[in-house]
Amino acid sequence: MAKLDSHDVYMPAFVDDNWNYVVIDDAKAAGLDFAKTIHSPKNIVFPQREVMFTFEQEKGGAPVIAQTIPDPRPFVVFGVRSCDAKGLTLTDIVFSKEYEDPYYWARRNKGVFVGLSCNEPPDRTCFCVSTGGSPHGEDGLDIQMTELADSYYVKSFTDKGKRIVELGGSLFSAAAAKDKNELEKVHAASMTHQQRPINNLAGAPAKLKDMFTAPFWDEKSKACIQCGICTFLCPTCHCFDMNDEVSSSAPLKGERVRTWDTCQFPDFTMHSSGHNPRPDNASRLRQRVCHKFQYFFENHGVHQCTGCGRCVAKCPVGIDIVAAVNGANDYAE
Amino acid sequence: MLNNIYLPKMARIVRVKQETGGPRPIKSFRTEFVNGDGFDHLPGQCAMISVFGKGEAMISISSAPHLKDYKQFSIVKTGRVTTALHGMREGDIIGLRGPLGNCFPIDDWKGKNIIIIGGGCGLAPVWPILQTTHANKKDFGDLTLFYGGRTSGDILYRDEIEELRGEVNIQLSVDAEEPGWEEYVGFVPSNLLDKKPSPDNTIAITCGPPMMIKFVIKNLQQLGFADDRIYTTVENKMKCGIGKCGRCNIGKDYVCMKGPVYSWADLKALPQEY
Numbered sequence: 001m002a003k004l005d006s007h008d009v010y011m012p013a014f015v016d017d018n019w020n021y022v023v024i025d026d027a028k029a030a031g032l033d034f035a036k037t038i039h040s041p042k043n044i045v046f047p048q049r050e051v052m053f054t055f056e057q058e059k060g061g062a063p064v065i066a067q068t069i070p071d072p073r074p075f076v077v078f079g080v081r082s083c084d085a086k087g088l089t090l091t092d093i094v095f096s097k098e099y100e101d102p103y104y105w106a107r108r109n110k111g112v113f114v115g116l117s118c119n120e121p122p123d124r125t126c127f128c129v130s131t132g133g134s135p136h137g138e139d140g141l142d143i144q145m146t147e148l149a150d151s152y153y154v155k156s157f158t159d160k161g162k163r164i165v166e167l168g169g170s171l172f173s174a175a176a177a178k179d180k181n182e183l184e185k186v187h188a189a190s191m192t193h194q195q196r197p198i199n200n201l202a203g204a205p206a207k208l209k210d211m212f213t214a215p216f217w218d219e220k221s222k223a224c225i226q227c228g229i230c231t232f233l234c235p236t237c238h239c240f241d242m243n244d245e246v247s248s249s250a251p252l253k254g255e256r257v258r259t260w261d262t263c264q265f266p267d268f269t270m271h272s273s274g275h276n277p278r279p280d281n282a283s284r285l286r287q288r289v290c291h292k293f294q295y296f297f298e299n300h301g302v303h304q305c306t307g308c309g310r311c312v313a314k315c316p317v318g319i320d321i322v323a324a325v326n327g328a329n330d331y332a333e
Numbered sequence: 334m335l336n337n338i339y340l341p342k343m344a345r346i347v348r349v350k351q352e353t354g355g356p357r358p359i360k361s362f363r364t365e366f367v368n369g370d371g372f373d374h375l376p377g378q379c380a381m382i383s384v385f386g387k388g389e390a391m392i393s394i395s396s397a398p399h400l401k402d403y404k405q406f407s408i409v410k411t412g413r414v415t416t417a418l419h420g421m422r423e424g425d426i427i428g429l430r431g432p433l434g435n436c437f438p439i440d441d442w443k444g445k446n447i448i449i450i451g452g453g454c455g456l457a458p459v460w461p462i463l464q465t466t467h468a469n470k471k472d473f474g475d476l477t478l479f480y481g482g483r484t485s486g487d488i489l490y491r492d493e494i495e496e497l498r499g500e501v502n503i504q505l506s507v508d509a510e511e512p513g514w515e516e517y518v519g520f521v522p523s524n525l526l527d528k529k530p531s532p533d534n535t536i537a538i539t540c541g542p543p544m545m546i547k548f549v550i551k552n553l554q555q556l557g558f559a560d561d562r563i564y565t566t567v568e569n570k571m572k573c574g575i576g577k578c579g580r581c582n583i584g585k586d587y588v589c590m591k592g593p594v595y596s597w598a599d600l601k602a603l604p605q606e607y
């Protein structure tokens with residue numbers, strides 16, 4: 001791989017028994033023969049923990065705060081799956097709208113996301129097509145690579161993407177008509193692989209709305225152990241907590257820290273009075289499913305699930321969002 | 334550089350008033366911005382209060398927008414941040430982020446009678462309505478306040494309420510008989526049925542304990558108030574206050590953005606998850 005001095009390069013690498021995106025300084029462990037990374041590249045733009053500002057206060061004085069907006073080097077993320085790239089477009093919505101989130105965008109704007117199409121579903125939990133996506137979807141990508149028989153077909157969609165291709169120089173050669181033909185064949189073939197189906201995706205928002213109080217949620221959520229892994233591995237989950245961490249009491253010194261949080265934790269919604277609007281597994285599973293397949297759709301016209309399958313694969317008790325949505329769609333009181 | 338909505342503006346506590354005692358005491362804090370910072374708000378809007386080292390809590394602003402010199406917050410001592418606040422004094426500095434949330438559509442209520450129905454600390458979020466409508470009395474019809482506390486010691490803003498007598502129809506109540514209490518004895522929703530305010534050309538706004546709100550709305554409906562003439566405020570646990578941290582939603586609505594103010598017509602269309 002050509003060296004990109006101007007950018008940090010993240011690539012999938014097999015580290016500590018998992019494929020994950022790491023900044024490559026030595027390419028030994030990195031590769032593109034991965035199935036699915038354990039985390040999506042969301043982590044790079046929305047890290048698990050970040051300091052929002054520091055504060056310092058002498059006794060009797062006014063607090064002095066200093067914001068800690070990140071200023072990363074430009075970076076390229078190599079080998080992004082279409083489901084995860086689409087996930088970025090959904091977190092983009094959350095961190096924009098009425099208020100821009102400066103921490104998120106400070107990283108997001110510096111990133112170039114280079115996709116790797118899935119010619120075959122990387123594993124049996126995939127369901128991108130069932131959520132309206134595609135194994136070679138372009139949403140959220142600056143560049144898309146598709147593996148052909150003896151080359152990669154590379155498309156760049158954005159100015160950032162085109163610039164990276166220019167930096168690659170002689171690595172690339174113009175695609176011929178036969179390459180385009182092969183690309184179309186590979187992409188068409190990728191759509192024919194069996195994926196887990198969601199019945200009636202279009203009807204899900206209305207159906208979920210109708211069955212808010214159904215005992216269905218109780219049945220589906222009984223096994224949940226409230227570990228939150230479904231949300232922590234999700235490429236679109238964005239919930240967070242904000243807390244003050246104090247390192248010194250006199251003078252007062254500390255940081256306001258943002259950390260990931262999850263709707264699957266009981267105290268996520270608990271008031272200081274003890275009242276909890278979502279007091280049980282049933283209401284919390286319902287929140288996760290309805291957020292992704294009803295509320296987000298009602299607000300933004302798009303479902304907040306890209307079918308990556310991580311929550312299905314990694315749930316320790318086998319709770320399955322595809323089965324939940326299908327079960328809801330088939331549910332009759 | 335993008336404007337950083339997460340950074341609090343500094344404000345000095347200039348007055349602390351003990352409003353009520355007991356196990357969940359309420360204090361009112363008046364604050365003034367320092368460093369020339371600040372923001373304007375509308376009635377019903379909230380602010381995130383920072384106590385540095387403890388964190389943030391979302392609190393409704395209980396002073397009317399036209400009172401430019403200060404912002405007031407009436408706060409129950411209940412969690413980590415509010416307990417720390419209760420230990421603070423005049424001169425101490427806190428952080429404020431805001432204004433957050435929507436507001437009571439007071440401009441749409443011009444020419445109408447206004448009935449405010451509060452219980453306990455629930456008077457704080459609706460108090461700016463009374464201050465605003467009273468200050469612009471000629472623009473509105475009759476002003477009425479139904480307000481109750483568990484005991485007379487649980488009544489907020491007692492002096493300010495007494496000052497309004499004569500210009501505002503004041504209907505106070507306590508839950509149980511106590512010596513020297515000459516006004517209504519019983520719950521706020523019952524007082525409402527007892528006095529039977531007319532729904533004609535009238536907006537009713539209620540805030541208080543959830544159970545009180547539930548029965549106030551039921552009784553208002555019984556009195557003939559239409560669902561879109563009844564307003565309330567919703568509270569939920571919040572962290573960011575700007576629709577991103579994900580915990581205050583009721584169905585598709587983040588209360589910090591779409592609320593806290595709802596007409597009953599709008600609120601009843603959302604799932605019962607608050």
